[in-house]
Amino acid sequence: MTQKTILRALAGETLDTPPIWMMRQAGRYLPEYRATRAQAGDFLSLCYNSELAAEVTLQPIRRYGFDASILFADILLLPQALGADLWFVTGEGPRLSTITTPDELKALKPVEAIHDTLNPIYETVKILSRELPSETTLIGFAGAPWTVATYMIAGKGTPDQGPAHALKDADKPTFEALLDLITDGTIEYLSKQIDAGAEVIKLFDSWAGSLKGDDFLNYAVKPAAKITAALKARYPDTPIIAFPRGAGEKYVGLHADIGADCIALDDGVTAPWAAAHVQTGGCVQGNLKSSHMVTGGDALVTETRAIVDAFKGGPHIFNLGHGITPDADPDNVQLMIDTVRGA
Ligand code: CP3
Numbered sequence: 545m546t547q548k549t550i551l552r553a554l555a556g557e558t559l560d561t562p563p564i565w566m567m568r569q570a571g572r573y574l575p576e577y578r579a580t581r582a583q584a585g586d587f588l589s590l591c592y593n594s595e596l597a598a599e600v601t602l603q604p605i606r607r608y609g610f611d612a613s614i615l616f617a618d619i620l621l622l623p624q625a626l627g628a629d630l631w632f633v634t635g636e637g638p639r640l641s642t643i644t645t646p647d648e649l650k651a652l653k654p655v656e657a658i659h660d661t662l663n664p665i666y667e668t669v670k671i672l673s674r675e676l677p678s679e680t681t682l683i684g685f686a687g688a689p690w691t692v693a694t695y696m697i698a699g700k701g702t703p704d705q706g707p708a709h710a711l712k713d714a715d716k717p718t719f720e721a722l723l724d725l726i727t728d729g730t731i732e733y734l735s736k737q738i739d740a741g742a743e744v745i746k747l748f749d750s751w752a753g754s755l756k757g758d759d760f761l762n763y764a765v766k767p768a769a770k771i772t773a774a775l776k777a778r779y780p781d782t783p784i785i786a787f788p789r790g791a792g793e794k795y796v797g798l799h800a801d802i803g804a805d806c807i808a809l810d811d812g813v814t815a816p817w818a819a820a821h822v823q824t825g826g827c828v829q830g831n832l833k834s835s836h837m838v839t840g841g842d843a844l845v846t847e848t849r850a851i852v853d854a855f856k857g858g859p860h861i862f863n864l865g866h867g868i869t870p871d872a873d874p875d876n877v878q879l880m881i882d883t884v885r886g887a
Pocket of ligand 1: 568
């Protein structure tokens with residue numbers, strides 16, 4: 545049986561044309577997404593409405609024919625399932641009740657309880673595995689423990705993850721116990737996604753770049769490695785993509801250190817450097833600046849071709865270095881896809 549292109553790249557195959565998908569491919573830059581989100585009421589209602597969440601997951605597949613689709617959900621649903629309050633403030637982003645003391649940590653629910661909240665997400669995965677075209681790979685995901693912890697500790701997004709660093713320094717046992725709880729919850733959450741039909745898993749460590757020295761090893765690499773080891777023991781054939789955003793020179797060696805089949809790259813490293821130092825360890829994905837989806841034109845085409853060219857000697861999945869933004873022009877996405885497929 546011919547395998548799906550994304551799975552072939554993740555297995556280490558070098559393809560003539562890299563398969564392509566896009567971080568945040570279901571999102572506010574698409575008018576059809578905005579319409580379905582309005583129908584659902586708000587973002588969280590959309591996440592927990594399996595039919596509509598499946599619908600917005602399928603929208604970019606219908607419009608563009610991406611090689612992979614990513615489950616529509618959010619990394620902050622796990623904290624909510626663990627008992628944190630979660631809401632979104634329009635124009636500002638997520639807000640959560642904070643966890644900074646041993647008592648607040650103790651008040652969270654045990655890992656076994658998360659499925660009560662997260663069942664609709666598994667239902668979305670089931671719908672998608674029925675409805676996706678046969679050539680499209682379904683990616684499930686979760687936040688990496690450090691990134692999820694930064695939101696749980698601060699109660700919101702922060703530019704420097706200051707509150708999480710402060711707790712790590714002031715009360716390491718509480719900080720580490722929170723990370724362990726998230727790690728164990730993530731393993732169970734992702735296992736259920738795979739049981740429901742997710743074919744690939746991606747771990748988003750959006751704030752890994754603020755972990756310096758041993759902290760990067762202890763709080764980005766080790767929790768991710770624990771998650772991949774647990775998933776590989778249960779599901780040896782499910783590939784894992786790790787995205788330690790902002791890792792810089794520390795991207796080197798991460799395939800082996802995390803046990804990931806693919807490392808996703810932000811736009812802070814150059815493609816030729818990453819080809820020489822990271823792709824040697826396995827499949828890579830990412831690197832195109834998301835701002836090209838806003839500005840388009842010759843610069844988009846030139847930069848897209850340069851990335852395809854730099855990674856053509858090894859396994860590569862074309863993607864952006866971070867999520868597409870709401871001000872992006874849907875036509876620029878088509879231009880990127882045409883450039884990759886026509887190159
Ligand atoms: O299409 C996809 O990529 C799948 C769905 C997805 C969303 N969030 C939907 C979403 C995925 C994979 C995520 C991951 C996520 N969520 C991350 C890691 C990746 C990254 O961007 O670094 C993080 C840090 C979050 C937390 C989060 N969710 C924030 C900080 C915000 C607000 C910022 C924003 O862009 O509005 C969200 C909201 C969110 N998650 C939206 C979407 C489509 C926008 C919500 C809306 O429709 O108003």
